[in-house]
Amino acid sequence: MMMEGKGMPCVEVCFSPKLFPFITTKEPFVVVLTDILRATTSIVTAFANGVERIIPVHDAEDARKFKEQGFLVATEQDGKKLDFADFGNSAFSFTRERVEGRTLVYCTTNGTRALAVIGEGRPVVFGAFINFTALKEWLVKRDTNVVILCSGWKNKFCIEDSLYAGALAESLLQSGHFTTNCDSVHAASDLWSLAKGDIPRYLEKASHTHRLNRLGLDDVIPYSFNFDITRVIPIFHEGKIEVEKN
Amino acid sequence: MMMEGKGMPCVEVCFSPKLFPFITTKEPFVVVLTDILRATTSIVTAFANGVERIIPVHDAEDARKFKEQGFLVATEQDGKKLDFADFGNSAFSFTRERVEGRTLVYCTTNGTRALAVIGEGRPVVFGAFINFTALKEWLVKRDTNVVILCSGWKNKFCIEDSLYAGALAESLLQSGHFTTNCDSVHAASDLWSLAKGDIPRYLEKASHTHRLNRLGLDDVIPYSFNFDITRVIPIFHEGKIEVEKN
Numbered sequence: 001m002m003m004e005g006k007g008m009p010c011v012e013v014c015f016s017p018k019l020f021p022f023i024t025t026k027e028p029f030v031v032v033l034t035d036i037l038r039a040t041t042s043i044v045t046a047f048a049n050g051v052e053r054i055i056p057v058h059d060a061e062d063a064r065k066f067k068e069q070g071f072l073v074a075t076e077q078d079g080k081k082l083d084f085a086d087f088g089n090s091a092f093s094f095t096r097e098r099v100e101g102r103t104l105v106y107c108t109t110n111g112t113r114a115l116a117v118i119g120e121g122r123p124v125v126f127g128a129f130i131n132f133t134a135l136k137e138w139l140v141k142r143d144t145n146v147v148i149l150c151s152g153w154k155n156k157f158c159i160e161d162s163l164y165a166g167a168l169a170e171s172l173l174q175s176g177h178f179t180t181n182c183d184s185v186h187a188a189s190d191l192w193s194l195a196k197g198d199i200p201r202y203l204e205k206a207s208h209t210h211r212l213n214r215l216g217l218d219d220v221i222p223y224s225f226n227f228d229i230t231r232v233i234p235i236f237h238e239g240k241i242e243v244e245k246n
Numbered sequence: 247m248m249m250e251g252k253g254m255p256c257v258e259v260c261f262s263p264k265l266f267p268f269i270t271t272k273e274p275f276v277v278v279l280t281d282i283l284r285a286t287t288s289i290v291t292a293f294a295n296g297v298e299r300i301i302p303v304h305d306a307e308d309a310r311k312f313k314e315q316g317f318l319v320a321t322e323q324d325g326k327k328l329d330f331a332d333f334g335n336s337a338f339s340f341t342r343e344r345v346e347g348r349t350l351v352y353c354t355t356n357g358t359r360a361l362a363v364i365g366e367g368r369p370v371v372f373g374a375f376i377n378f379t380a381l382k383e384w385l386v387k388r389d390t391n392v393v394i395l396c397s398g399w400k401n402k403f404c405i406e407d408s409l410y411a412g413a414l415a416e417s418l419l420q421s422g423h424f425t426t427n428c429d430s431v432h433a434a435s436d437l438w439s440l441a442k443g444d445i446p447r448y449l450e451k452a453s454h455t456h457r458l459n460r461l462g463l464d465d466v467i468p469y470s471f472n473f474d475i476t477r478v479i480p481i482f483h484e485g486k487i488e489v490e491k492n
Contacts (some may be wrong), residue, residue, distance in 0.1 A: 015403055016268075018268065019403070021264055021401060022401040150249045153429070155265065156270070156430070157265070159433060162429075182453060183453050186400070187408065206429055
């Protein structure tokens with residue numbers, strides 16, 4: 001439940017797409033979607049490297065059809081690139097050489113599927129540590145309610161998304177422009193306060209890290225927790241993700 | 247995802263009944279249901295005071311029908327006792343004088359509704375701080391997988407249930423008889439580690455506390471965080487809650 005009548009916008013954290021129907025934030029609000037390891041970090045990276053637009057799709061079959069039509073396609077399942085795809089979803093594969101000026105079709109296990117629950121008519125922006133401050137400033141300027149939606153892992157709570165949610169929520173509250181009365185905000189901020197001094201050590205116990213280690217992909221972890229590598233803010237609108245043109 | 251092949255049972259925490267379908271613990275497992283403020287604390291209190299059995303019902307209309315048949319009925323909505331009921335769900339109302347030897351019909355906003363998602367064929371026990379050690383010992387002795395299900399608040403994550411889940415999970419892991427690879431276990435344990443030194447202060451920021459304060463019911467909060475007032479372990483089986491007879 002949100003505090004009301006304070007004249008300040010509220011921030012709420014939602015730990016799983018399956019809990020999104022139960023958020024209590026009043027319209028209008030912006031959704032910040034996060035999937036730190038990896039979809040949102042990869043999407044932000046692709047825009048930082050000049051991708052023109054990204055079309056998110058919800059399953060591998062759709063992605064395959066786009067591939068047959070000649071699109072550049074990124075698709076993974078359980079962290080592994082599918083054979084027909086040009087990319088998996090490691091941020092490192094979206095280099096300027098490969099994506100600049102292109103349209104990319106993107107499907108991931110958790111990240112793009114979370115889009116499906118948000119529904120139409122609400123701005124959705126993609127949040128990662130690598131575009132942290134730019135997004136925070138954008139949200140402060142926008143001056144409306146914010147719901148930070150964690151993609152989670154197969155609809156479950158996951159640590160790395162929650163840490164980002166906590167970091168962003170804390171930063172919005174500390175700006176003095178937001179208020180909250182959401183337990184998830186408090187919990188996420190507290191987890192962030194425990195983790196921020198030594199993130200790699202904290203993540204060692206997170207099960208997603210174990211998964212990435214098993215797949216030999218742990219090289220993206222330090223990168224994903226870097227603050228402010230770029231100022232791009234990807235926005236989802238009418239079926240595609242683009243960056244606001246200035 | 248659980249670690250396998252260690253020969254030890256696993257513990258998993260689930261932050262909302264709506265996330266229960268996505269747990270990854272393998273059968274067989276025991277569900278520990280918790281709703282610290284208040285259903286499970288009240289149910290454990292009622293059994294400590296000699297209630298014979300409790301019949302949980304899922305809505306106030308069912309509760310009203312039982313009342314018309316002469317049953318003792320506890321029903322609340324958003325923390326307030328409904329007019330036709332004998333009790334709301336404050337633990338303090340279930341005194342020995344009023345409940346000993348009786349059958350009680352019980353409906354609450356969050357607690358009993360969580361039962362509906364668990365499904366048949368799994369043992370469900372009711373966990374609270376007030377029966378903490380007895381339940382921990384029972385679980386260790388049982389030597390099977392454990393899922394700690396937080397009732398939450400209207401399907402949302404809530405702090406007080408998460409603290410209990412963290413305390414119990416930590417205690418099971420420290421017993422040396424359980425393992426985990428569940429992010430929610432780590433998060434809940436970390437929140438518990440932050441809160442346990444001064445629970446009232448920690449809870450001041452929890453929104454459920456604000457709700458109880460508004461309703462003038464905050465007298466149950468210190469009680470609900472007392473460890474080991476009783477050793478009763480209420481078990482749900484075939485539509486009713488009873489205590490194992492020795």
